[in-house]
Amino acid sequence: MSDVAEYALRLGDDALVLSHRLAQWSASAPEIEEDIALTNIALDLLGQARRLLTIAGVREGQGRDEDDLAYLRPEREFRNLRIVELDNGDFADTIVRQLLFSTYQLSLYAELTASTDPDLAAVAGKAVKEVAYHRDHAVKWTLRLGDGTQKSHERSQAALERLWPYRHELFETDELTARLIDAGVAADPAVLRSTWDPFVAAVLDQATLTAPEDGARKPTGGRRGQHGEILGPMLAEMQWLHRSAPGVRW
Amino acid sequence: MSDERREWPLWEVFVRSKRGLSHQHVGSLHAPDAEMAVRNARDVYTRRQEGVSIWVVATADITASSPDEKDAFFDPAADKAYRHPTFYHVPEGVRHL
Numbered sequence: 001m002s003d004v005a006e007y008a009l010r011l012g013d014d015a016l017v018l019s020h021r022l023a024q025w026s027a028s029a030p031e032i033e034e035d036i037a038l039t040n041i042a043l044d045l046l047g048q049a050r051r052l053l054t055i056a057g058v059r060e061g062q063g064r065d066e067d068d069l070a071y072l073r074p075e076r077e078f079r080n081l082r083i084v085e086l087d088n089g090d091f092a093d094t095i096v097r098q099l100l101f102s103t104y105q106l107s108l109y110a111e112l113t114a115s116t117d118p119d120l121a122a123v124a125g126k127a128v129k130e131v132a133y134h135r136d137h138a139v140k141w142t143l144r145l146g147d148g149t150q151k152s153h154e155r156s157q158a159a160l161e162r163l164w165p166y167r168h169e170l171f172e173t174d175e176l177t178a179r180l181i182d183a184g185v186a187a188d189p190a191v192l193r194s195t196w197d198p199f200v201a202a203v204l205d206q207a208t209l210t211a212p213e214d215g216a217r218k219p220t221g222g223r224r225g226q227h228g229e230i231l232g233p234m235l236a237e238m239q240w241l242h243r244s245a246p247g248v249r250w
Numbered sequence: 251m252s253d254e255r256r257e258w259p260l261w262e263v264f265v266r267s268k269r270g271l272s273h274q275h276v277g278s279l280h281a282p283d284a285e286m287a288v289r290n291a292r293d294v295y296t297r298r299q300e301g302v303s304i305w306v307v308a309t310a311d312i313t314a315s316s317p318d319e320k321d322a323f324f325d326p327a328a329d330k331a332y333r334h335p336t337f338y339h340v341p342e343g344v345r346h347l
Contacts, residue, residue, distance in 0.1 A: 031258060033290040040293050058344050140286060 003180055005059035006079070008232045009069070010223055011108070013080035014054030015208070016070055017231070018101065020238050021043035021088055030091055037137060038094070043132040070243035075232050076225040083166035085231040089159065092145050092152065096159040098138035099203060106131045106168045106204055107195045111187035120177045120185065139203050146207025153208065161212050170196070194207070260309040261287040263294075273305050284308070288289035 022042035029035035053066040083101055088094050109131055112124035145156040171189040173181075180186035204211055221227070241248065258280035264273035276295050281287035287306040296304065315323055327333070 031280055033258075033281060033294060037290065037293045040297070137289065140289065144282065144286075 002059045002061075003176055003183075004185060005056045005121070006121055006176055007180055007186055008052045008059065008120065010079040012049050012069070013078050014084050014101075014105070015045040016049035016054060017078070017202060017234070018084040019043075019049055020240075021046050021084065021086075022094075024088055025094065032063070034091075035197060037068045041098075041134050041137065044127075044134065048123065048127045048130070051126075055119045055123070065205055066245075067242065070075070071239045075189050075235055078222075078227065078231065078235070080222050080227075080231075081166070081169050082093055082219045082222045083163060083169065085227055085234065086166070087230055087234075088090040089162070092155040093159040093162065095138055095141040096156060096163050098134065099142050100163055100200065101170075102134040103196055103199055104192060106135050107186050107192045110161045111191060114184075115186070116184035120213075129203055142203055142209070143207045146209040151185060152244060156207070157209055160209055165215065165217045167196075168221060172220065172223070174223065183199060194206040258282050261291075261306045262309050263287075263291040264305040265291070265308070266294055266303040267300060268302050276300070276325065278309060281306075281338065 020036050022045065025038040025042075026035060029038055049070070050066050053069045057064040057066060057069055065148045082099075083097060086093075086097065108126065109124040109128040112120050113128060115121040115124065127165065145152040147153070163217045173189055177186050177189065181188050201211065219228070259282075260278055260282070261281055262275050265276045266273045278289050279287065279294055281290045284306055288304055291304045291306055295301070319321050
């Protein structure tokens with residue numbers, strides 16, 4: 001698989017898996033308006049996933065299309081970050097994840113608009129506006145939950161404790177990213193982190209939340225196909241229809 | 251703020267379309283505050299490019315005429331046809347009317 005194909009697969013899987021998680025809020029959010037907000041975000045991510053997986057399929061050159069990649073790969077072939085596969089938890093868990101992930105994804109896409117790969121730059125150019133809204137939504141809610149009632153504060157602080165260790169993986173590098181950064185194709189995680197750290201710190205501070213101390217636990221491995229056991233059941237649900245009725249259309 | 255769960259207040263939503271000059275009432279929704287109401291309105295009422303600007307107003311802040319007053323308010327206008335500008339002849343040669 002070419003480097004660009006693998007990179008597009010990673011970013012596409014992030015968008016696809018988080019899209020499915022957010023879609024699971026459909027009809028379950030605290031209010032119908034929030035239901036619509038979260039599923040709107042899910043649809044934006046699904047659109048990004050489709051474009052990125054299409055690029056991955058074309059660059060791979062083995063004739064796989066977006067559906068083949070989304071619905072016919074087993075768990076170990078998914079390349080998404082661990083944080084996006086976690087179950088939704090309560091509303092605070094979902095919002096804190098949105099804050100941590102969309103802040104990362106926004107600077108990622110902003111960097112990729114200048115990628116030397118025209119396909120990736122085009123996807124990023126469209127997605128950057130969508131994700132700007134996702135981050136705004138997450139920030140607004142983090143402030144309201146963190147600095148809201150005692151219960152909403154406790155729950156969002158608990159969500160932060162749970163999710164905080166997963167942030168390390170967002171900024172990991174490996175040989176693939178090193179090659180692609182040299183070629184001007186990929187975004188440099190060091191650059192992303194330099195905007196992520198102060199932005200998230202400022203939001204948490206305003207939301208009266210406290211960033212936890214770093215412990216030994218740093219969940220990782222998603223980019224190599226090593227996932228939590230939680231991903232399997234999610235993929236089973238997501239892939240069931242396509243596997244039961246291959247190529248089915250509405 | 252109490253920890254008890256309360257219903258979100260209701261907001262009236264006004265959207266100005268790309269070609270429109272004024273904001274039109276499009277419906278209402280629930281939101282915890284005005285800032286979130288604008289965002290919810292964006293998601294509920296402008297998903298299909300319906301607008302370029304959104305206003306929200308707390309429904310509780312609207313003072314409305316009462317249905318009980320309908321007769322006194324509106325019926326007296328019914329027989330005053332002369333208020334409609336249909337009795338004027340437009341002179342020939344007047345353009346742009």
